Amino acid sequence: xxxxxxxxxxxxxxxxxxxxxxxxxxxxxxxxxxxxxxxxxxxxxxxxxxxxxxxxxxxxxxxxxxxxxxxxxxxxxxxxxxxxxxxxxxxxxxxxxxxxxxxxxxxxxxxxxxxxxxxxxxxxxxxxxxxxxxxxxxxxxxxxxxxxxxxxxxxxxxxxxxxxxxxxxxxxxxxxxxxxxxxxxxxxxxxxxxxxxxxxxxxxxxxxxxxxxxxxxxxxxxxxxxxxxxxxxxxxxxxxxxxxxxxxxxxxxxxxxxxxxxxxxxxxxxxxxxxxxxxxxxxxxxxxxxxxxxxxxxxxxxxxxxxxxxxxxxxxxxxxxxxxxxxxxxxxxxxxxxx
Ligand code: GCU
Numbered sequence: 631x632x633x634x635x636x637x638x639x640x641x642x643x644x645x646x647x648x649x650x651x652x653x654x655x656x657x658x659x660x661x662x663x664x665x666x667x668x669x670x671x672x673x674x675x676x677x678x679x680x681x682x683x684x685x686x687x688x689x690x691x692x693x694x695x696x697x698x699x700x701x702x703x704x705x706x707x708x709x710x711x712x713x714x715x716x717x718x719x720x721x722x723x724x725x726x727x728x729x730x731x732x733x734x735x736x737x738x739x740x741x742x743x744x745x746x747x748x749x750x751x752x753x754x755x756x757x758x759x760x761x762x763x764x765x766x767x768x769x770x771x772x773x774x775x776x777x778x779x780x781x782x783x784x785x786x787x788x789x790x791x792x793x794x795x796x797x798x799x800x801x802x803x804x805x806x807x808x809x810x811x812x813x814x815x816x817x818x819x820x821x822x823x824x825x826x827x828x829x830x831x832x833x834x835x836x837x838x839x840x841x842x843x844x845x846x847x848x849x850x851x852x853x854x855x856x857x858x859x860x861x862x863x864x865x866x867x868x869x870x871x872x873x874x875x876x877x878x879x880x881x882x883x884x885x886x887x888x889x890x891x892x893x894x895x896x897x898x899x900x901x902x903x904x905x906x907x908x909x910x911x912x913x914x915x916x917x918x919x920x921x922x923x924x925x926x927x928x929x930x931x932x933x934x935x936x937x938x939x940x941x942x943x944x945x946x947x948x949x950x951x952x953x954x955x956x957x958x959x960x961x962x963x964x965x966x967x968x969x
Contacts, residue, residue: 673717673729681914689907696899713835734817745961752877757968762786789878796850801871804828813851859922864931
């Protein structure tokens with residue numbers, strides 16, 4: 631990972647300016663020790679309206695209170711610090727403290743993460759959140775990148791159910807996607823997933839999708855209703871078809887050296903407030919999804935159901951290809967059992 635990611639110019643400038651911000655704020659890197667305070671920098675690729683931004687801002691406020699001001703969080707939204715592939719690298723390097731990254735990014739570092747990115751692995755947000763925040767199930771997985779990449783996974787937010795949307799017209803069966811260029815996240819599994827669903831997969835960073843749709847480089851994309859609206863994709867691709875192919879996951883990652891340097895008291899506060907953050911996020915998710923659908927419909931977007939059995943059948947062969955080890959099969963069974 632370390633040698634393969636390149637920072638784009640905008641992100642380089644933003645990260646360079648972080649050094650100045652840190653100097654100007656009088657922060658001390660010895661977090662949790664000697665009464666010093668530290669503002670943790672958290673990278674996010676969503677807007678300020680997104681439930682993740684709201685829950686993370688509140689996480690920061692509560693953390694500050696619980697630690698008597700020793701730890702607080704500054705959330706940088708809208709890919710200000712770079713796209714997820716880049717911010718994951720920055721957390722690994724210790725330039726950025728925390729980031730929210732999609733499961734697809736972690737799959738590129740450890741294939742076992744791809745189990746939870748499998749289409750139809752989870753069928754409900756409630757079942758998903760039980761599994762992905764249970765240390766007995768995910769403890770080994772979440773610490774698996776510490777020695778190789780200095781990345782610790784703290785826990786997960788739901789991405790809700792992802793569906794396909796297109797500029798061309800409503801999708802009912804895989805045949806309707808034939809010849810359409812559909813954006814996917816940078817993941818082998820998701821590239822295979824969209825191909826199996828009948829389309830031509832185009833991997834691309836999140837922040838580039840609107841312009842690519844507008845320019846006709848893409849015919850469509852796949853995402854949840856909240857991102858469809860907060861990213862304004864409904865303006866340029868108005869047919870949203872409920873393929874329900876995936877309940878996705880975002881992970882909170884932290885630099886391993888940083889978190890290991892927390893005092894026991896501050897680590898306990900961090901874990902407690904994170905648990906409150908994902909609970910708040912899960913609660914917000916359903917409400918914000920309903921609001922997003924109403925807003926998109928009011929702006930002329932069209933939502934439709936699809937031939938679910940046809941998509942399920944198309945996706946079935948992915949299991950044999952991507953669930954290869956015993957660890958992966960066991961995690962998949964746990965996900966399926968949770969619903
Ligand atoms: C969702 C998810 C993001 C992800 C994005 C994408 O919005 O929450 O973490 O980056 O999908 O499709 O890239």
